[in-house]
Amino acid sequence: MPKSKAPADVRYWLFKSEPSAFSIDHLAKSPKQTAPWDGVRNYQARNYLRDGVQLGDLVCFYHSSEPPLGIFGTMRVVRAAYPDFTQFDPNSKYYDPKSPSDNPRWMMVDVQLIQKFDTPVLRENLAEHKVTAGMLVMKKGSRLSIQPMTAAEWKAVHQLAKAKPLT
Numbered sequence: 254m255p256k257s258k259a260p261a262d263v264r265y266w267l268f269k270s271e272p273s274a275f276s277i278d279h280l281a282k283s284p285k286q287t288a289p290w291d292g293v294r295n296y297q298a299r300n301y302l303r304d305g306v307q308l309g310d311l312v313c314f315y316h317s318s319e320p321p322l323g324i325f326g327t328m329r330v331v332r333a334a335y336p337d338f339t340q341f342d343p344n345s346k347y348y349d350p351k352s353p354s355d356n357p358r359w360m361m362v363d364v365q366l367i368q369k370f371d372t373p374v375l376r377e378n379l380a381e382h383k384v385t386a387g388m389l390v391m392k393k394g395s396r397l398s399i400q401p402m403t404a405a406e407w408k409a410v411h412q413l414a415k416a417k418p419l420t
Contacts, residue, residue: 265402269317286366298399323375332363384409
């Protein structure tokens with residue numbers, strides 16, 4: 254496992270995934286509880302992956318699009334951005350025939366499970382808390398699958414989950 258960053262250097266993120274495509278349980282069953290976060294096909298989310306998300310950053314795992322919506326646990330970034338191999342696979346639903354292999358358009362990171370919350374923090378719980386109600390994921394029309402979080406939001410999510418925050 255890579256060295257942890259000093260707390261001041263850690264960034265916090267929220268990654269969204271439809272649980273039928275890839276859930277926290279899928280991550281928990283992956284070898285070494287580690288998997289690539291692939292298939293991001295939005296330029297702003299790609300930019301966050303490419304330019305913002307760094308090795309050692311901490312991530313909330315948000316189940317989206319299928320009820321129950323909410324944060325089901327946390328992950329750590331264990332490999333910084335690299336080309337998403339699915340963009341080059343014609344059999345992948347994420348195939349992008351316009352992405353040049355010498356200058357790939359899409360990126361991904363590898364994540365490792367830190368913890369699955371005993372009690373998920375549902376969207377309703379986020380809406381009721383003074384800190385988490387202001388998260389980007391709570392904004393109307395916010396559909397980005399990769400979103401920054403603040404340290405205060407990270408701590409509040411853990412408070413709602415009755416889990417100890419890793420910092």
